[in-house]
Amino acid sequence: MGNVAQQIIDSLAASGVQRIYGVPGDSLNGITDAIRTNDSITWSHVRHEEAAAFAAAAEAELSGRLAVCAGSCGPGNMHLINGLYDAARTRVPVLAIAAQIPSDEIGSGYFQETHPQELFRECSVYAELVSDPAQMPRMLRTAMQAAIARRGVAVLVIPGDVALKDADSSTLAAAFAPAPRVLPSESELRELAGELNAAGRVTILAGAGAAGAHDEVIALADRLAAPIVHALRGKEHLEWENPFDVGMTGLLGFASGYRAMEAAQTLLVLGSDFPYRQFYPEHARVLQVDLRGEQLGRRAQLNLGVVGDVKETASALLPLLREGRDRGHLEDATRHYAKTRRKLDELARPAKDGKPLHPQHVAARIDAHAAEDAVFIPDVGSPVVYAARYLTMNGRRSLLGSFIHGSMANALPHAIGAASLNPGRQVVTLSGDGGLTMLLGELFTLVQSKLPVKVVVFNNSSLNFVELEMKAAGFVTFGTGLENPDLAAVARAAGLAVLPRQVRYVFGGAA
Known part of the structure; x- marks a missing residue:
């Protein structure tokens, strides 16, 4: 037994x-x-x-x-x-x-x-x-x-x-993974459709709850003539093949996402718990669909909230919505996004000879060279900003991170789990020097477990995002400097392969 x-x-x-x-x-x-x-x-x-x-x-x-x-x-x-x-x-x-x-x-x-x-x-x-x-x-x-x-x-x-005691019986526990359909009631669906049919300018804010609902949310946006703003955890699920995408809002976002929400007369929140209340439109009517009823109205004052799976709810809602809406709001939002996107891409240009590479450029080159089904894992801090703005999703790539808990040093240990699960899938970290050195010993785990993770280190010899937060709040930067060793030498000593020095990325003068 x-x-x-x-x-x-x-x-x-x-x-x-x-x-x-x-x-x-x-x-x-x-x-x-x-x-x-x-x-x-x-x-x-x-x-x-x-x-x-x-x-x-x-x-x-x-x-x-x-x-x-x-x-x-x-x-x-x-x-x-x-x-x-x-x-x-x-x-x-x-x-x-x-x-x-x-x-x-x-x-x-x-x-x-x-x-x-x-x-x-x-x-x-x-x-x-x-x-x-x-x-x-x-x-x-x-x-x-x-x-x-x-x-x-x-x-x-x-x-x-x-x-170590003898088992009381030979019975084994077996877990079940149910997959129920969760839909609002018919009366709630009709009420939600009524709100949307009567609305003027509609913007959609979608998050991780829209996983698996890409096509349904796109169809909904088309019917509503609504630009789609995605939260960071919604990027992987909605950014790709999406003519209605206008990017992100919030601390990591950019102007086009903020403007699309601010200009809305009705905001439809789909599977998102976007936490920053100051970025919600002040005068719009807010409608929310979420699988968890306790989420409804937690971030913004609601006019209507319903419990339902985003994919199922969007499919059931679509036939109830009128066609032939004015598309001026959508066209204005997508034009503004194209303009914003060009400005962001200009920041990703190569540095002049002899100068440290721009981190935006590094992120863009990672994006260009990574596999079509790569798993990207940024450390909390400035690597998340670069990942949000310069990594492109395609329906096969994944983006993981400590995006809600916001812990330093997540990238390397997250990569251990990602690579252990899928040994043949490319896993790429965007590690900060602070995050990497906090759990530096896990480099040895990569070697010991023979996990082919690609570790890219943004080495600026500081807790860079903390410095930005200090400056934004009017504080003099203090206690954020890092005196790092030659991280390539450390990695090589651990048994990892390291790029030749002439092609190794350098940030802020620190090798």
Whole structure:
């Protein structure tokens, strides 16, 4: 029958899990030994548990399936927390196995004692302690289902001694991944159509909730004669083959997206939780479609909000909308976008001889040379700006990042998960020098796990975006300088291939 740890690993394998990211430790010995004897699941050893959680988050986002990470008791699983917060805010299904101290020592102030079920409560949809073998596999099944159904983090806390006890039964947990259709009621659809039919200038703001709904949103924009502004997480899903695209708004956006929203008499928000309230139009009527009812009206005062999947709702709404709308607003917005786009592209020109390359130019060249199905992963900070403005999506490329949690150092560990999931797919990081050096040890993970990630470092010897924020707020820049080593030499010492010096990109004079 085996022990509880073997039951957990066999259940995860039966649920389609292929790997577990983590760092081993004595309280995890039962789990890692069960992985050693299982042919379906591999142990993906990283150098820091934070990277394990980020890697699992990236795998879950790209695959849409449950991904798993693990940490040993006390400080081991505590290190997971930043990556788990990122997974929670991105709303991807991740299971974290948090090992605990011996069960008979809990509450005694024992060596490395923490209470993970409390520690992870805020960033999880489920966090519970397994204290008896009889609780398995039901608790594991409940944890997996919570992560999948609620698209979030589930944490299973298990003391090392409980993991080594004989399993109470031979039953395996199996997770289900339901795919329901979610539509507003008929009366809500008619009310929404009535609002749109009576509207003058309509602009669409679409986000990650529009994933898989590209054609339906395009058809809706065509019928409404509406320009489409995309949030950053909507870029991947809506930017390509879109004659209605007018770019982004917000802190990372540009004038055309802001203007298209500001000029709207009605704003239709589709699957977006765009957080910056100051960028919403002040006088427009706001209509919102979101799969999660709790999102409705969170960012702007609504005239109407409905719960529904964007793809299903757009399809059901289209036949109810009148045709023959005036297209002046759309044409004005797309002309302004073309003008704005030309100005942005002018910034991506090559530098003069002997001068450091412009980062915009580097981003544009990455875009030009990357594979048609590349996964791009920018670090939080200025690399996100360059990714948002100069990477082009085509329906096959992916763009990942810590776009909601906003954590430094996400690019390299996210890349570990992306490359582990798809070994043959090109994965490219746009790493900042601050972000890279924060989790520098994960370069060794790339080598050890033989992951062919392309790491591009924007090395300006500073926390550049923090400096920009300081200047914008009227502060003198302070505490943002970085004295970096020769990062190419570090990478070469780690065992990575490095471009020859004459073609290596240089920023701000720092090699």
